[in-house]
Amino acid sequence: MDIHNTTEDTVFKVAQTIFNDIKKEGNPDGFCLCDQCRMDTICYTLNRLEPCYIVSNRGITRIEQDGIQRQQEEADIATLVYKGLRLVNHFQRPTAPHNAFAAPEAGPAKPAFDIPTIIGRLFDGVTFSPLSGATVSLRRDGELVAMRNFNWQNPYTLISNTPGTYTFWPAPVSAEIADIHKTFEYSLKIECPDYDPLVHSFKIPAVSKIQTVSSYSLDRTFKLPDLYLFPPGEAEQNG
Ligand SMILES: [Zn+2]
Incomplete structure (x- = not known):
């Protein structure tokens, strides 16, 4: 379904x-x-x-x-x-250079897995209010995942103008040839003062293709389920 x-x-x-x-x-x-x-x-x-x-x-x-x-x-x-x-x-992010565009790499087009943007939301599991001040890191095979460009941070710290929401846009992963189907496994670690840390694992299926300017798009997003953090001692299962 x-x-x-x-x-x-x-x-x-x-x-x-x-x-x-x-x-x-x-x-x-x-x-x-x-x-x-x-x-x-x-x-x-x-x-x-x-x-x-x-x-x-x-x-x-x-x-x-x-x-x-x-x-x-x-x-x-x-x-x-x-x-x-x-x-x-x-309230522009001070750490981002705010380049107008993420220009695709110069040179001949190469096959790569185009990973969608990843969006998720974090809430207090007791009050259901959106969390701010949490730091979210995205890892694959234990390594921090490289982002598409310097506008995107990993680890990412939640900011007050978009409460509870974090976003990532992983860099494309190069592939030998086009049309390879592959599942990428990620793990998300969330750390927030006064809460128990939380780890959430998920998979994103991707198909390798030749990168072109037109494949550059923010339209594809991968939405993670809402996650709830609990103060120490009140840990419950996250659904
Ligand atoms: Zn900007």
Whole structure:
């Protein structure tokens, strides 16, 4: 069974349209539109909307029928995206160079596994409020995973303008040839003052392909289940 949050699709679509429109208009407000600021803006927006879960195919028909309601929803989301973009730009991450684009490596195109962006949320297991100040590290085979570019940090420390949310964008992993199917196993370690640390393991399937400029996209995301941290002594099983 495939469960899907359609709010994410709408937010990604609306946000990408807005980012593209801003660029087309010559970016009069001078927003930073680097990958990290884009993802921070998307996270800000997602954190302020109700998720809408569906079981794969059935929901898509339903969504297409609600045309007028959807227009209103998209207008509300656009307002949130603009608000998020302003806030994210105002409190820019000091450690990121905010390069406008993650330029693909120069030279001949090589086959590689394109790993999607990874998004997850962290909550206090007792109060259910989003956590801030937690540090999340992403490892594969015991090593910290290299990120796509310097805009992305690993370990990542949760920041206050997108409470509870962390994002990663691993660098592509080179492959011998295209069309190899491979499963990448990751482990996430979450450390937060006053909470028991938590380790969460997960797998991402990927297919190697020749990297091109057009394969560069923030549209693909891998959403992790919400994780809950508990103060020492109150440890329970995370679902
Ligand atoms: Zn930026």
